[in-house]
Each structure stands twice: as C-alpha cells, then as structure tokens.
Amino acid sequence: MIDRQDFDTRAEALRPLFEDRLRIKARDLREAFHRAGPELPRGIRGDGVLLSKTEHLVANPHIARQLEDAPVWAAFNRVTAHLKEIDPKARRRGIILDRLAGVAFNILVVFAGFVIWLWWRGYV
Template sequence: MIDTAEFQTRVARLHAALSDKMRLRGRTLEAQFRRAGRRLPGRQRRAAAIVLGAQDWMGHPKLARVLDMRQVNAAFADLHAYLDPLDPKEARRTAILRLLGGIVLNLIALGVLIYALAQWVRTG
C-alpha cells in the first residue's frame, strides 16, 4: 500500500514539471494533460491516464489498497523520463525558427511567381 501523502507529493512534482518544462497551465493535473493533448507521445499519454486513474483511486481507502503500485511507479518514471530532458528555451527557439523558415519559404515562392508572371507578360 502506498502512502497518500507521498503520492500527492509525486503528483505535485509532476504538476510542477508540466508547468515548467511544457508551459502547460491548469489547476489540476487532469487539466494540464488535457491541454498537452498530442504534444505528449502516446506512451506518455497512457502513463498520464494511469496516474490520473490512480489519483481517483487514492481518494478511496479500499481502492487505494488494490492499486498496482508497480504500474503507477512506472508511469511516474516514464513521464519524468520524458519531461526532465525537455528545454523550454530550446523549444521556443525551434518554434521561432520554424516560423521564420516558413515565412522565408513563402516569400521565395511569391518571388518565383512574380518573376514567372513578369516573364509571361513580357513574352506574351
């Protein structure tokens, strides 16, 4: 059987990690996971479902005793293994570079179209 206080501290650490690493707002862990959506890989979404299910079961003393703690511990470990190496500054930098790359690509395509139109008008 797990200590509920220990479980709540692990949930609080996971809540803080989601806030810091992925910049997810939400009052509860469930709201944060809902906001994360497809930003989390499938394996981590399954781990999140296990943690949320365990969180529901921990509120009931008899259900908490039958909870498979190996599975819950593995879910916590899997989520932290994914979140710990994330760098929010690098993610922001990558998003900005992708946006700028898309803008540059569109400007190049527009330039090519304008050039082709000018050539077509001159020859026709």
C-alpha cells in the first residue's frame, strides 16, 4: 500500500532537484519527466513513467491500497540518485562546447567548399 502523503513528500523532494540540476520547472512528476525527456537515461525514463502513473493512481485511495510500494520507492531512490549525480556546471559547459563544435564544423565545411570552388574555377 502506498501512502499518499509519503508519495507526495517524495515527489516534492524531487522538484528542487529537477529545478537545480536540469533547470526544469514543473507542476507534477509527469510534466517534469516529459520535459527532461532525452536528457535522462532510458532506465531513469522508465522509472519516470512508473512514478507518473503511480502519481495519477495514488489519488484514488482504493487503487492506492492495491499498488505495491517497493518498486515505487526503488524508482524514487534511483531517480534521486541520478539527479544528485548531475553537475549543472559541467552540463552547461557541455552544451556550450557542443554548440561551438557545431559552429566550427560549419565554418570548416564552408571553407572547404570555398577552396574547392576556387580550385574548380581555376583560381588556385
């Protein structure tokens, strides 16, 4: 049996982690995991699906009594551990470096195309 208060307490504990580590503000877990999408590994996304469904089902006390709590708490622990491992500074630095690498590649392609065009026209 899953207690609604325990579930809500743990869900509220995840909210600051999503905001601090991934810069995602969301009303509930479903929205948070949806916005995080490809930034999370596949296993954590699976845990997110479980937690999102459980969040919806726990609203009904009759259904909440039928749910097993061990997989839900394990999913909470895995998601919390993963979010705590994320370094926001390194993530930001990685995003900036990826964009700069893309720009550098585009400049290289344009320069190579220009040299080929010069060679083709007979200027080089």
